[in-house]
Amino acid sequence: xxxxxxxxxxxxxxxxxxxxxxxxxxxxxxxxxxxxxxxxxxxxxxxxxxxxxxxxxxxxxxxxxxxxxxxxxxxxxxxxxxxxxxxxxxxxxxxxxxxxxxxxxxxxxxxxxxxxxxxxxxxxxxxxxxxxxxxxxxxxxxxxxxxxxxxxxxxxxxxxxxxxxxxxxxxxxxxxxxxxxxxxxxxxxxxxxxxxxxxxxxxxxxxxxxxxxxxxxxxxxxxxxxxxxxxxxxxxxxxxxxxxxxxxxxxxxxxxxxxxxxxxxxxxxxxxxxxxxxxxxxx
Amino acid sequence: xxxxxxxxxxxxxxxxxxxxxxxxxxxxxxxxxxxxxxxxxxxxxxxxxxxxxxxxxxxxxxxxxxxxxxxxxxxxxxxxxxxxxxxxxxxxxxxxxxxxxxxxxxxxxxxxxxxxxxxxxxxxxxxxxxxxxxxxxxxxxxxxxxxxxxxxxxxxxxxxxxxxxxxxxxxxxxxxxxxxxxxxxxxxxxxxxxxxxxxxxxxxxxxxxxxxxxxxxxxxxxxxxxxxxxxxxxxxxxxxxxxxxxxxxxxxxxxxxxxxxxxxxxxxxxxxxxxxxxxxxxx
Numbered sequence: 001x002x003x004x005x006x007x008x009x010x011x012x013x014x015x016x017x018x019x020x021x022x023x024x025x026x027x028x029x030x031x032x033x034x035x036x037x038x039x040x041x042x043x044x045x046x047x048x049x050x051x052x053x054x055x056x057x058x059x060x061x062x063x064x065x066x067x068x069x070x071x072x073x074x075x076x077x078x079x080x081x082x083x084x085x086x087x088x089x090x091x092x093x094x095x096x097x098x099x100x101x102x103x104x105x106x107x108x109x110x111x112x113x114x115x116x117x118x119x120x121x122x123x124x125x126x127x128x129x130x131x132x133x134x135x136x137x138x139x140x141x142x143x144x145x146x147x148x149x150x151x152x153x154x155x156x157x158x159x160x161x162x163x164x165x166x167x168x169x170x171x172x173x174x175x176x177x178x179x180x181x182x183x184x185x186x187x188x189x190x191x192x193x194x195x196x197x198x199x200x201x202x203x204x205x206x207x208x209x210x211x212x213x214x215x216x217x218x219x220x221x222x223x224x225x226x227x228x229x230x231x232x233x234x235x236x237x238x239x240x241x242x243x244x245x246x247x248x249x250x251x252x253x254x255x256x257x258x259x260x261x262x263x264x265x266x267x268x269x270x271x272x273x274x275x276x277x278x279x280x281x282x283x
Numbered sequence: 284x285x286x287x288x289x290x291x292x293x294x295x296x297x298x299x300x301x302x303x304x305x306x307x308x309x310x311x312x313x314x315x316x317x318x319x320x321x322x323x324x325x326x327x328x329x330x331x332x333x334x335x336x337x338x339x340x341x342x343x344x345x346x347x348x349x350x351x352x353x354x355x356x357x358x359x360x361x362x363x364x365x366x367x368x369x370x371x372x373x374x375x376x377x378x379x380x381x382x383x384x385x386x387x388x389x390x391x392x393x394x395x396x397x398x399x400x401x402x403x404x405x406x407x408x409x410x411x412x413x414x415x416x417x418x419x420x421x422x423x424x425x426x427x428x429x430x431x432x433x434x435x436x437x438x439x440x441x442x443x444x445x446x447x448x449x450x451x452x453x454x455x456x457x458x459x460x461x462x463x464x465x466x467x468x469x470x471x472x473x474x475x476x477x478x479x480x481x482x483x484x485x486x487x488x489x490x491x492x493x494x495x496x497x498x499x500x501x502x503x504x505x506x507x508x509x510x511x512x513x514x515x516x517x518x519x520x521x522x523x524x525x526x527x528x529x530x531x532x533x534x535x536x537x538x539x540x541x542x543x544x545x546x547x548x549x550x551x552x553x554x555x556x557x558x559x560x561x562x563x564x565x566x
Contacts, residue, residue: 013422015422015423015427017427017431018431018444018447019427019430019431019434020434021434022427022430022431022434025430026422067393070389074385074386074389077382077385079380079381079382079385080382080385097362098362099360099362099363099433100430100433102357102360102362102363102385103357103426103429103430103433105389106353106357106388106389106392106421106426107421107422107426107427108422109389109392109393109421110350110392110417110420110421110422110426111417111421111422113396113413113416113417114413114414114417114418114421114422116413117410117411117413117414117417118414123406123407123409123410124406126406126410126413127400127406127409127410127413128400130396130397130399130400130409130410130413131397131400131401133396134393134394134396134397134400135397137393138389138390138392138393138394138397139296139298139309139390139391139393139394139397140298143386143389143390143393144298144300144302144305144390146386147302147305147308147383147386148300148301148302148305150382150383150386151302151303151304151305161301164301
């Protein structure tokens with residue numbers, strides 16, 4: 001985590017320009033904390049199997065954080081969730097203006113791929129990473145999920161469709177974080193697929209827990225705007241708080257079983273991150 | 284051109300989804316005509332030197348059109364230029380809404396890199412293409428230019444700074460289109476650099492001519508919202524119409540001289556596109 005934070009700080013978007021807040025607007029949300037969940041997933045897989053590739057894996061890990069951060073900046077825009085607060089900080093369109101927030105997101109989206117291209121990894125590995133990030137972080141994943149979320153915000157979907165929504169909006173980028181790690185270290189296809197599917201369900205769990213937090217915590221506790229899911233297709237609104245908590249617990253137990261069948265090195269590398277999510281229902 | 288149009292139509296973003304207008308919103312601006320100037324530059328360089336690589340070059344050419352189209356969609360947003368019309372068609376935020384337009388742009392931005400990753404080209408070539416497109420189409424190019432343009436829209440810049448603006452906003456993506464073609468066919472570094480610098484000045488010429496069109500043509504003639512550059516750092520507003528036309532002519536003559544020193548195959552491949560820009564001052 002410290003190594004990633006240091007790498008992030010050393011690789012913030014920096015351009016020599018007379019534009020007074022261009023660099024600040026691109027860096028602000030990257031510096032506004034966050035759990036670095038996606039980079040940590042990728043780096044944990046690499047650390048587990050090929051610690052010598054850790055250095056090379058920092059750039060794709062950064063790419064994941066750039067892509068994720070751009071999505072937060074755009075999701076918070078007035079035309080979308082209209083959120084004034086994110087990670088405990090003022091959102092970009094509040095600090096500056098909408099155009100600045102749109103452009104900062106655009107820049108981070110594109111720059112994610114720049115960092116993969118420049119990573120000290122094999123070309124065939126990098127091309128696969130570009131493909132996976134572009135697939136799950138764009139048209140065929142994250143953007144589709146956000147589009148479904150917004151289009152149906154006043155129209156209740158079936159539970160099945162809400163799962164499709166969140167698999168695309170959240171789970172695919174989490175799953176691809178594990179998969180990108182697996183590609184970097186060259187895991188066999190079957191193990192890649194196992195990790196990816198684990199990531200999909202982990203992402204779903206993540207989203208249900210997020211909905212529960214949104215329902216039960218104040219803005220100060222959560223560090224972001226909460227309680228604004230009133231008209232959204234959240235799990236809470238569809239199946240209620242109790243069933244959402246049950247669903248989260250079942251999913252966590254199922255994931256725990258699968259986790260216990262991972263290679264020991266991988267269990268060890270992921271344990272600290274996973275216990276927070278998989279064992280939350282026990283606390 | 285026909286081959287590119289056919290390839291574009293066969294590779295429009297298509298996702299199986301219950302979202303009623305997701306696919307349409309991503310494809311609309313891609314289908315709304317346009318000169319395909321950037322793809323044609325790339326493909327002309329490839330056609331000139333390695334016609335056998337033409338098939339493989341279609342995907343990176345498509346990536347350029349995706350990236351360019353995303354930038355138009357976002358530039359037209361209410362928070363930016365607030366344009367109701369583009370290429371003679373209603374803009375996306377008018378047809379649907381702002382969120383849809385933002386997301387369609389986001390998707391096309393990311394998907395550009397997906398198409399490069401999937402192209403039937405060597406991995407080392409593809410990684411270089413990703414790097415160049417991400418560099419000149421993002422933080423260090425196009426987005427910087429658009430940010431400068433918006434931030435200084437009510438504050439006149441020096442001519443020097445306006446050139447920096449347009450080199451970033453417009454010229455770098457045009458230059459990189461030529462450069463990407465040069466990378467695909469493996470031209471020597473010196474020739475790559477020569478083409479890139481030619482593209483930078485061509486992009487500047489392009490922009491000055493665009494400003495002149497904006498000043499002198501109606502919306503019907505130009506096929507887009509015109510006459511709204513009143514408070515912008517256009518060349519017209521800075522140095523007036525006459526000097527802008529002089530500047531365009533000088534630049535065109537200079538470019539023509541350099542063009543005449545290109546390899547004959549390249550002159551031949553680019554001629555039909557170039558004559559429209561380089562010889563416009565003679566008509």
